[in-house]
Amino acid sequence: MTSLIRGKVRRKTFVAREDLLSHLAEIAERKGFSLYAFVNNIFELVIKAEDAGLNLKRFLDDYTAVKRAKEAGFILWLERLCYVMADIAYERSRNQAVKEWFEAGMWFAKRYILGFEDKCWEEFVRDLKALLWNVQEFEVEQNGDVVTLRVLSPKFTEAYTHLLNAFLEGCISAFGYVVSFKEVYRGRIFLEAIKAGGETERR
């Protein structure tokens, strides 16, 4: 429980875990701040985040994903133009467009398989959810050898939906899943996939 004791020059004290404060004191010293100044900076940042409607933990999760996206060769682009471009590319060069998106998905997923070993699926799903911030609903479930992905986003165009589906299929195929059922239409993707060589597939 925090106790607030009024200090002299409009300062107050609060109680916090000693290990946390010691860690912060080390960081502050390294950066050339007093602990007081550093802790104030932290709280100002947290307040700023709250005022902006953002939660620092959530932001950190998102920002970590953004950093990984950057490392994985993603770029932030204008969403509306993505749809326009997807429509035209899909109309003019459908097979190549699907191939490009599928391969991008495979490449994206392989980075997790190679980089995270035991936790690769969890890390992949967490980052994918953060990266698809323009998707209204995105759910991934893994049940034994079976994986299901659901995407719902009414603003997607038909072409963009199919291309995103190709990306997702590329991702799950990199993890060794084979699509067993899919339903794709404007703004909606449902994919069910089974681990190749897994129990479910053998049955």
Add this chain to the structure above:
Amino acid sequence: MGRLKGGKKLVYVSEDVLEAIAEVCREKGVAIGRFIEDALKQAVRLEELGYNVEEVADILEVIKAQKILGGAFIPQEVLNFMINVVYKAKSEELRAGCFESGKLYGRYMREKFSNPIEALKRFLETSRWDLSEVNVSSEGNINRLRCVSTVLSVEGTELLTKFVEGVIRGLGYEVLKVEFIKGIVIMEFKKV
């Protein structure tokens, strides 16, 4: 820092900041102690991840703006492919789309940031990581923006140019000069 029983310590913080925290906690219905501990944990995590607490405040604003205004992640290779395909047929439409989107971003920045030119620079540095350099300088009432990228194609550079031109117009500035070649955009502008 005063030591208390049970692995706790007392630490000073400015009264104003603590009052603001108390206000946030009241609104959220959370205990101040828990809130403070979470904030400190996240700060440690920030530093461990190699981020800087001061920089993160700026990045927060940019990410929020991108979420509001419609930024979407797309694999660079896929984007390059689509630009190549689409540019042949609809380059004018693409340029116009970039310009109009830029204007919207500019209007948003004008309303939200006290120094919108600095906000533009931060925005480009934070969200356009295909740029290796973003520089803004001023001489009198003339501002000069320079963006450099080693990976942008000619088409990508042109679309970035139109987008930035739109942002500058949206910010309420008049674009005086635009130059671009593959990977470099230079723009001069002044307040209307």
